[in-house]
Amino acid sequence: MYINHFGLRESPFSLTPDTDYYYSYADHQEALNVLLVALRMGEGFLKITGEVGTGKTLICRKLLNILADEGMVTAYIPNPYLTPSALRYCLAEELGVEYPMNIGGHRALQLINKQLIDLKASGRQVILLLDEAQALPEETLEAIRLLTNLETEKSKLLQVVLFGQPELDEHLNRSSVRQLKQRITFSHAIHPLDREGCQGYLYHRLHVAGYSGESLFDDKALDWLCRGSRGIPRLINILAHKSMMAAYGEGKSTIETSHVKRAIDDTEDAFFPPGRMARFWHALFSSRSAPALRGGS
Structure with a gap:
């Protein structure tokens, strides 16, 4: 698979809840x-x-x-x-x-x-x-x-x-x-991760898995991945895994927008609104903040 291609020790985006990969978002x-x-x-x-x-x-x-x-x-x-x-x-x-x-x-x-x-x-x-x-x-x-x-x-x-x-x-x-x-x-x-949290989560998992190179996802690819996953960690894992497989299949060392788009197209629950709605969604998504502590129910 792509593990050796990207200089990893193990697969970084397994869906198994492994506490070694816990990200303190x-x-x-x-x-x-x-x-x-x-x-x-x-x-x-x-x-x-x-x-x-x-x-x-x-x-x-x-x-x-x-x-x-x-x-x-x-x-x-x-x-x-x-x-x-x-x-x-x-x-x-x-x-x-x-x-x-x-x-x-x-x-x-x-x-x-x-x-x-x-x-x-x-x-x-x-x-x-x-x-x-x-x-x-x-x-x-x-x-x-x-x-x-x-x-x-x-x-x-x-x-x-x-x-x-x-x-x-x-x-x-x-x-x-x-x-x-x-x-x-x-x-x-x-709540789902915001844009900064999505990026942090992605690279945290990559580094735990042994990645030590430069930014693996280019900026636009990362934007597509974060919005396509809606900040849901499980979907981030799925889309990142498929994107890396697509890049590996082309012999690329960087994940590009086209790879993430293919991953989104191949994933039923992934979502990215087209046109002007995309800009509206991006503004809404980027402005989300972490929820406050609630006492009681």
Whole structure:
């Protein structure tokens, strides 16, 4: 492939959420900081939302690594489309609690509670992280709320972080889950990267992968890539990868506009408006700023 051609050690634009490639873009770093501060304070419920491909899972993985280094106990559930009993079983498994699935919800909750108390007594903080939380069935959301009822007189035995697409907010706005929504003490919405962030993200990944040359993408090609991806990291990865393949196929050492255009044409979700709308979109895109921290939900 193009790895040797561009002087790389490895492919820089894999879609796998690799924390070695974490880019501390202001908005993403703010989300991570919000989580770390709130968890260290002992807050019970936290929420991070963002559109598909904006980097929620990578932030979740980065958070897991930091929490493990700090000695905290983490339970990570990447696919929470589970029944309440299946959720309890997954949590128990993550915490090292063994029980048969047919013992009943109340008994299962007792065993989980005992393990949480034992961990708390040993000075260990326990955090449940749920990725793709917009897929949680309503009855499972209620089961999560009941899990957070487990507490001592002074602190929660279990803290919960929800990572999800914006549909998660729609689910939480239903009156039937308002008790859970009221418990969310901190939340943060992740937005796409702006033009500067897009460029920084692109070259950060290239340098981590071993690139040490001059600017690989010419300025116009970079403009097309940033606007075509709409600042969504996953799309940046896809378009950059395809653009580099196109340049490699022509034996070029620099990524040009034509290579990025071919990548955009070959990618269904990529977008670039033509004509005067392009200038309007560019002005709007370039003026976007990072969102502010929000307390509560």
